[in-house]
Amino acid sequence: QSVAAAGGLATTCPYCGVGCGVRVDTRKLTVSGDVQHPANGGRLCVKGSALGETLGLDGRLLRPQRRVAESGPERWQALAWDDALSEIATRFARTIARHGPESVAFYVSGQLLTEDYYVANKLMKGYLGSANIDTNSRLCMSSAVAGHKRAFGEDLVPGCYEDFELADLVVLVGSNTAWCHPVLYQRIVAEKERRPELRVVVVDPRRTPTCDIADLHLPLAPGSDVPLFNGLLAWLATHGAADRDFIAAHTRDADAALAAAAETAGDLDALAVSCGLQRDRLETFFNLFAATDKVVTLFSQGVNQSGQGTDKVNAIINCHLYTGRIGKPGMGPFSMTGQPNAMGGREVGGLSNTLAAHLELGDPRQRALVQRFWNSPTVAETPGPKAVDLFEAVHDGRIKALWIMATNPVVSLPDADRVREALRRCDFVVVSDVVASTDTAQLAHLLLPALSWGEKDGTVTNSERVISRQRAFRAAPGEARPDWWALAEVGRRLGHEQAFDYAGPQQIFDEHARLSAFENGGERVFNLAGLAGMSDSEYDALAPIRWPVPAPGIGSERLFGDGRFPTEDGRAMFVPVTPVAPAHPLSEQFPFILNTGRIRDQWHTMTRTGVAPTLGAHLPEPYVDLHAADVLACGLREGGLARVTSRWGTLVARVRCSGEMRRGQVFVPIHWNDQFASDARVGALVNPVVDPVSGEPEFKHTPVRVDEF
Ligand code: SF4
Secondary structure (H helix, E strand, C coil), rough: CCCCCCCCCCEECCCCCCEEEEEEEECEEEEEECCCCCCCCCCCCCCHHHHHCCCCCEEEEECCEEECCCCCCCCCEEEHHHHHHHHHHHHHHHHHHHHCHEEEEEEECCCCCCHHHHHHHHHHHHHHHHCEEEEEHHHHHHHHHHHHHHHHCCCCCCCCCHHHHCCEEEEEEEECHHHCCHHHHHHHHHHHHHHHHHEEEEEECCCCCHHHHHCEEECCCCCCCHHHHEEEEEEEHCCCCHHHHHHHHHHHHHHHHHHHHHHHHHCCHHHHHHHHCCHHHHHHHHHHHHHHHCCEEEEEEEHHCCCCCCHHHHHHHHHHHCCCCCCCCCCCCEEEEEECCCCHHHCCCCCCCEHHEEECCHHHHHHHHHHHHHCCCCCCCCCCHHHHHHHHHHCCCCCCEEEEEECCCCHCCCCHHHHHHHHCCEEEEEECEEECCCCCCHHEEEEEECCCCCCCEEEEEEECEEEEEEECCCCCCCCEEEEEHHHHHHHHHHCCCCCCCCCCCCHHHHHHHHEEEEEEECCCCCCCCCCCCCHHHHHHHCEEEECCCCCCCCCCCCCCCCCCCCCCCEEEECCCCCCCCCCCCCCCCCCCCEEECCCCCCCCCCCCCCCHHHCCCCCCCCCEEEEHHHHHHCCCCCCCCCEEEECEEEEEEEEECCCCCCCCCEHHHHHHCCCCCCCCCHHHCCCEEECCCCEEEEECCCEEEEEEE
């Protein structure tokens, strides 16, 4: 952690959803925390501090390339941008002419800037005529999006980071905050040091480093979040914790949610058994929650990445609605997103079932509004496939031309060997990336060199709705270009010169801001009217601001403080939820539950953090973490190699006994891939089960076995 004085160029860290502001000394290429940024106030974690180590050009993709052979040194041939872009336009147009607009797709990323994301969505949904665009953010927070929409009517995070410092109880659910969102964790640590009476409860099957500050750790059985929060709701009802005035004035369907909760929660003894928890711990948690007004409940991938992720989100929100603890300082449910711009992607309709500016693809009036604003030939009417289904459509030949941007699905998606096979079968695969040799890039027909952090220019939005500028401070290397430019050039080559006539990211942001305000009489909360019409220099100088921004200089701290929600009748919805067992139960052949996640010092598939020596020192190789008794029972030894096998695939990793694991559960990090170690892609093992509402994959519950290698 470093706290630095202001100075140097202000930009934003490109890693996690905390979205810290950084200052770059552009001469020495060193990085420090931005004391003026609301997310971090000068703090940085080790990943942010090591950004300077990632700026080299080793392994960079520097010019467009076409694959001309299956292997060997002559495999790739450079080509001019003009030829590459014309080829993409021709191949996409020809595929659409022969097979219809559903035969082409984009797969994009929370690493894209909002401006890139906006142009990709506009091109696909408004001009190619399909909603076949999905994003790796589907893997990260789409359950939170779906849960927010069901409860609030719009995908909205009600609070801000300051609420963690104003709360008297912080509940961290399915989140190793200490490693995955370190600066937010540091803020909670600092507040707990200042005010020891602040209580912290961690709900996680693993005893992670986040538990170092926990007053109470609930190591619940994987998949038992719905019973836990249904049990809490029933407890709140019987222990006088309901905010009856708030429920009556501002919500709907509380009784239905309560009935479902009471039916499934059972008594405390039965609930403790079904959650795998000690009864007294459960009771302590429930009493603490019931008795504390200022409660913030953070939830992250442990909740979202589940076959029942959306229900889990709503089970948590139900408890906050029932107590009226939402939209007020120090209170509220809080979705922590994984990626730096997962929120920005949501704003521009990055998911295959949404439209730009928080508008709904399924609503004919809202589709018509977007079409009027874009003056586009069409707006896709049918939601496109969600990430896992999108690659399934590639596998079975329904999607024949695919453009992948800033992501590595051959490593990160579930059943990743099938994804690799899908790309092998696809007629035409374009990959835009900064790195030349990712597992996914190897399967491209055309490679396009993208700009990296420090070279690209635009905006991102973090988990607390703060829009920040990412600023360029280095010249584009080789022939690398912005993603928005490549997309716009293809749009222009398809005959839509005017719609994609952008001079730079400021123009794109302006269009995005104007769309958010277009025919918006206040029924949509997402509104950037106050950021529309900025000049180039105002955009350049834009200071971090939390949306909605209804007028210039007016940001918004919290939402729903007045008890009004953007639903038809202005009321929030309770959602009745009942537990659903994981799709694939354990068996004699596969007796362990595989849980996957991040480690402290790596990011995604290591294309950037993997080149920073400082970051490699923490946990230098892929590992499988087990309980010590399971290590013995499996005939393994700590430090030896193990093979982990599921119905879908296999990997080899070093055996680790961190002391975090319960018996019967194993943890493998998500980061390693064939660039850094062989047989180390955990995605190859993960079951391709998805949440039926959000389409988010189940990364936390795959049956596996572990053998000596
Ligand atoms: Fe970057 Fe996240 Fe670390 Fe902040 S907490 S410096 S955004 S990785």
